[in-house]
Amino acid sequence: MHRNEYRRMAHEEVEEIFREILPQAGMKVREEQITLCHQMLSSLCGNKIALCDAAVGVGKTYAYLVACILFRKYSQLLSGYFSMCGQSQPIVISTSSIALQEAIQREYIPFLSQVLLKKGIISAPIQAVIRKGKEHFVCDNRLELRLDAVRRKAKNPLQREALYALREQYDMDSVQHLSGFDRRMVCVPKYCPETCEMRTYCRYQKYLKEATDEKVFIQICNHNYLLADTLHRANDFRPLLRNYQALIIDEAHKFPEAARQMYGKSFGPEDFMEICSLLEGEHYTHIAAKLREAFSQLFESLPRPQGVLEEQARFRFVLNRESRQALRNSIRWLQRAEDLLIGNLSRWTKNRLEESREVLLQFLNVDRNNILFLEYTSKGLPVFCTVHRKTESLIKADIWERGFPAILTSGTLKAGESFQRSEQLNGLEDVGRVREYQADSPFDYDENCLLYMPRRKRKVYDSYHGEIRFLSEQIRKLVCSTFGHTLVLFTSYSMMGNVYRELRGNLPFPLLKVWKDSQSVIREFKAQKNCVLFAAGSCWEGVDFPGDVVSSLIIVRLPFAVPDPVREAERERYQTLKEYIQKIIVPDMQIKLRQGFGRAIRTETDTCVVSILDSRAGRGGKYHKEVIDALPVCRITDRMADVENFIRNRKRIEYYM
Structure with missing residues (x-):
């Protein structure tokens, strides 16, 4: 059968699916939704990058999910490029909010699976998994240690109940009333020790094995996780996600800010507290005390903003004599900790010391390749932040030049009559395979x-x-x-x-x-x-x-x-x-x-x-x-x-x- 015939069949199925699912979802069948899905499917099959501005009420989530399902069904028939990828590769959906990630996994996908199985359009249920960082999951070993520590101590009843509930729920986001301190004490550590007896069979390792199974078609994550995977690939580290054949970025108007954070670096009070705790945990209390003293002097030497702080309050970084001396002292103690303890520290503690020293050195030497500033937390605490001056070019090189098709969608990608600003922020300027589409709201x-x-x-x-x-x-x-x-x-x-x-x-x-x-x-x-x-x-x-x-x-x-x-x-x-x-x-x-x-x-x-x-x-x-x-x-x-x-x-x- 000719490729154009398969393409026609795919587009006919779009209309058939929407006329089936939308009434069952309590929505009217509208041409805007069907046309949006057509545009998304064409972009995926044509190896394009689509900027889709979809207003409230259009139903963009159903549109890109249906496009992904049909893309999987027809991709090997429609394009020689995708026959090289193979159908086993998943599609990644990246969002900004946890609420949307959970809705996609628990509501949209099960509903679509049920309807499409009944219609015979798919032969097996669509499998999806939410991917997130280690800090969201329980370390079984640390949990037992924490439970033993609080067993005979007075504790808030709701927090105690939440802590015990983690024996059944390994995803901490699903447990209410869990204290922030307990989360930090029982979460999977950023570096799992190779000597851990439970390493091969703990629930987190089981989750990773299930998440990377070839049967899982859709991998759902947030923008930061997607970008962390991108940075791993760019630096030849082990990827966080399986190789994927297409990418969907929902809530795409928030993607550029996430990229600035991930390509930039920061060092604040939480970081220095973590470093000191790591050193104390490895019994280097003297050096931890010296670092704590140096960091405290550094943060006390920085100016404090007056009045009510707006969100993301950023201020130009200017060194005075006191703060310059405190900055040098902090860098010196970080270097001394590395030199004295080389070979004795865990890999994670060593990396944290190196990263923190590198961030502070950029401020001392005024690195011109990065934008340097102080960002204050809601409590008025300063954080040293760096942002790469050409984040857009890094996005272009690390994501778009890899050559897979993608859909970026949001209700606010278009400014006035143009997508130019969104293209600029997302590193899509001068990328020849970009398409633009606006789906107006059906509301009167x-x-x-x-x-x-x-x-x-x-x-x-x-x-x-x-x-x-x-x-x-x-x-x-x-x-x-x-x-x-x-x-x-x-x-x-x-x-x-x-x-x-x-x-x-x-x-x-x-x-x-x-x-x-x-x-x-x-x-x-x-x-x-x-x-x-x-x-x-x-x-x-x-x-x-x-x-x-x-x-x-x-x-x-x-x-x-x-x-x-x-x-x-x-x-x-x-x-x-x-x-x-x-x-x-x-x-x-x-x-x-x-x-x-x-x-x-x-x-x-x-x-x-x-x-x-x-x-x-x-x-x-x-x-x-x-x-x-x-x-x-x-x-x-x-x-x-x-x-x-x-x-x-x-x-x-x-x-x-």
Whole structure:
């Protein structure tokens, strides 16, 4: 049979599968979903790299899973390249969130297997496994030692119960109430000693054997694990994943930041505590004490930022006389530990000493190949960080030049009218086999969404306090117009705190605020139904509020990125500030704005008012066109009365009760 005939058969099966699975999954059959799957399947079979911008409601997870299944079925028939790979090689799916990884393994794949087996499209169930680092799994030997240590000691009953539950559950992520200390004490060590009696038959080794079985078709991991495997291959170390024939990167907008972390290096308080503990564990207490003293002086010599820290607060690293001396002293003791104990240390402890010394040396010698900065934790503790200046070229060389097909998908890969920024960040510029595809949302935004952008008088900028008063009054009016049910997204925790203080006690609805990742507050907001939630940071994406819980989404300021050393280094690539703003700053803002906007409409029946209070977004504003280009087509108003009428005309009486 001719190759084109097999290709036609594969595409016909796409439509057949979707018309079977979507109604059973409670979804409507839409052309957007079928077309998206066609594009993904064509890219896989044609050995292409597809950038797929798939809006909320399209069903991209089903699309790429069906494409992978049919690719496996037809690949040897459609392309000579894949006949060389062999069908035994798996497909890797990389995501950012644990929730999506678990949903793929426990919900999507079992459901698809059941339906496709019944239809005769596949002959055996699809097998998948989640791959993650050693720190997520139980070391049976360390667990027994820990249980023996706490057997006769007073311990929180829930934590004790969780610890004993690990005898049945080797994946610690599946056990609630396990303390952070217990996790560290019982997890598989980063370097398993060869003398361990349980090494050949412990549950972790059994898991690894099962995970690498040829019957496992889909390997699921997070971006960091995928990149760790990539670095192992680039450095001729043993790979973490089996050789794979194709790659799916979901939540791809988070992949570049993960790459910066993995290709960069860091050294912070947790690292120095680990090194000291490792040396003490090997009975080198004197050297551990000297290192602890040197590290403490180093971190105390560094400046501490003032005020509320935003997420990923990064600061340019500048050495003064005190910090330079403390840095030299720390490097000297790390070197002395290596010299004195050479041949006596475990391989892992030796590697940690070398890595830490290399990181600190980059700061002492000001390595020009890397961007050097301090990143402060939520507790205000400094971490030495390095980022390679050409991370994109490393991604290109280590991943894309290996030649396999790939799909990068997310709801926010496109900025305005272009994929250029996503191509740049992911090292895909000048890669000849890239395809781009946008799957628009099936939701009727023109009918179900109203975009409110008020006209603003210049006098509100007379002072910061004037700005806070203006924003507070606008938020108060919007909350009352929509009868609560409001999510307010801020770009700054400090501004959020100031507006919160202004409105606390002045709203007729409960007012909550989220600091960092407070899931308990989000659950309370959902439970109260007509509450008001102030949020920033991670709440701009990945949080789902379907139904009437969020019928008013307020975006206080356009989400322009905060300047930091990484962005300053990127600025150096452009001849003018205007070019840098147009090619980097604005596209990044558009992507972040789309992420925030995506909290508004989550299902076909949702209705919501989205308000953008930044004067630069409104008619006549500096970035009005860029904002409109970034968002779905919907009606726009600058009148509060239109907001009230929109809600009144689309909500039932129960909404107000």
